[in-house]
Amino acid sequence: MFSEDDCLSTRTTTVVFCLPLVRQGTFAGLLYLENTLTSHVFTPDRTALLELLASQGRSRWRTPVSTAIFENGGEVRRLVDSNIIGSSSGISTGEIIEPTSLPADVEYEVKISSPARHSAASPSSSVNDPRPNLTLDSTICRKASLASIISPSRFQMKIPMMLDRRAPTFASRSSEDRLETGVSTRSPPVTHSSKHHQCDPGEDAKFQRFSRLEQPANGLPHQKAERPTVCRVLRTIPRRTCSA
Amino acid sequence: MDSSVRQLDVTTVVKASQAVSGEIELPRLIERLMTIALQNAGADLGLLILPHGDDHRVEAEAWSSGDEVMCPGDRSPVPTAPEALIRYVIRTQKSLILDDASSRTCSPRTIV
Numbered sequence: 001m002f003s004e005d006d007c008l009s010t011r012t013t014t015v016v017f018c019l020p021l022v023r024q025g026t027f028a029g030l031l032y033l034e035n036t037l038t039s040h041v042f043t044p045d046r047t048a049l050l051e052l053l054a055s056q057g058r059s060r061w062r063t064p065v066s067t068a069i070f071e072n073g074g075e076v077r078r079l080v081d082s083n084i085i086g087s088s089s090g091i092s093t094g095e096i097i098e099p100t101s102l103p104a105d106v107e108y109e110v111k112i113s114s115p116a117r118h119s120a121a122s123p124s125s126s127v128n129d130p131r132p133n134l135t136l137d138s139t140i141c142r143k144a145s146l147a148s149i150i151s152p153s154r155f156q157m158k159i160p161m162m163l164d165r166r167a168p169t170f171a172s173r174s175s176e177d178r179l180e181t182g183v184s185t186r187s188p189p190v191t192h193s194s195k196h197h198q199c200d201p202g203e204d205a206k207f208q209r210f211s212r213l214e215q216p217a218n219g220l221p222h223q224k225a226e227r228p229t230v231c232r233v234l235r236t237i238p239r240r241t242c243s244a
Numbered sequence: 245m246d247s248s249v250r251q252l253d254v255t256t257v258v259k260a261s262q263a264v265s266g267e268i269e270l271p272r273l274i275e276r277l278m279t280i281a282l283q284n285a286g287a288d289l290g291l292l293i294l295p296h297g298d299d300h301r302v303e304a305e306a307w308s309s310g311d312e313v314m315c316p317g318d319r320s321p322v323p324t325a326p327e328a329l330i331r332y333v334i335r336t337q338k339s340l341i342l343d344d345a346s347s348r349t350c351s352p353r354t355i356v
Binding site: 014015016017018019020022027028029030031032033034035036037038039040041042046047049050051052053 | 256257260261264277280281282284285286287288289290291292293294295300303325326329330333334336337338339340341342343344
């Protein structure tokens with residue numbers, strides 16, 4: 001059928017396997033394999049594994065993420081900087097925390113949520129479930145699973161916080177965010193405390209300020225999240241392993 | 245695919261899946277995927293073609309050399325690929341296997 005193709009006629013290609021990577025009906029890529037030595041090597045059991053892998057890698061291939069999140073530290077910064085969490089959003093904790101003020105020896109529990117989808121939820125469903133529409137993108141799920149999700153249903157994960165303190169770009173970015181979102185610049189110092197700030201699931205949907213997680217108060221206007229996805233620090237957890 | 249999946253070795257699948265999910269950086273992920281693809285399918289040349297705007301580009305190339313699979317990270321000179329075949333697969337979005345591509349009488353074997 002394709003034997004008249006110049007490439008196939010000049011080369012001694014014997015076997016060709018072409019596997020399209022289709023994601024949600026759209027073409028996301030193509031895997032082309034050939035073997036010039038033997039014929040009939042692409043048996044169904046061999047190709048089945050590739051199809052499985054192709055379905056796994058499709059989301060990654062569709063959205064190429066060039067920056068690694070957890071490469072050399074500064075995990076939350078990369079998490080925020082990555083396109084998936086939000087291309088330019090800061091750590092939205094209500095009060096945007098300066099990255100330099102985050103203690104380095106503390107594990108942070110970071111929640112990824114989608115306020116845009118949440119706002120589209122029907123009121124009845126939000127009564128039953130405080131976060132009914134907090135579904136993550138498959139890409140985000142992959143990222144989250146890489147970050148060792150501790151509770152996939154709540155989309156929380158523990159991130160060992162090793163923030164790069166020499167991060168002027170992030171600091172300027174968060175100040176831009178502050179201007180855009182109109183959040184007060186009064187940033188409470190993040191206490192390197194041993195307290196565990198219990199987060200009420202009902203509060204999660206409302207994006208309360210970080211300070212209010214410490215001192216829960218009612219009736220205060222909630223900060224309206226403007227970004228499609230935000231990442232916020234829920235609470236600080238003192239690192240158990242005490243390094244010298 | 246259902247009948248073929250049943251024949252899969254679980255160990256191989258888990259291993260490959262872990263290898264893929266363990267990679268964070270895209271270049272290394274592609275390299276890993278290409279290596280797995282070549283090793284498991286028994287191919288000696290593999291190309292990963294991704295859409296790039298209105299066109300398509302060869303993003304990665306891997307070939308088997310002895311026991312190893314070479315997958316240079318940098319963009320090597322684009323190897324020639326049968327364009328008609330590739331466009332056919334892109335249009336139909338179905339897997340295609342040519343058991344003897346140079347044969348004129350061969351008909352493609354498609355798997356959904």
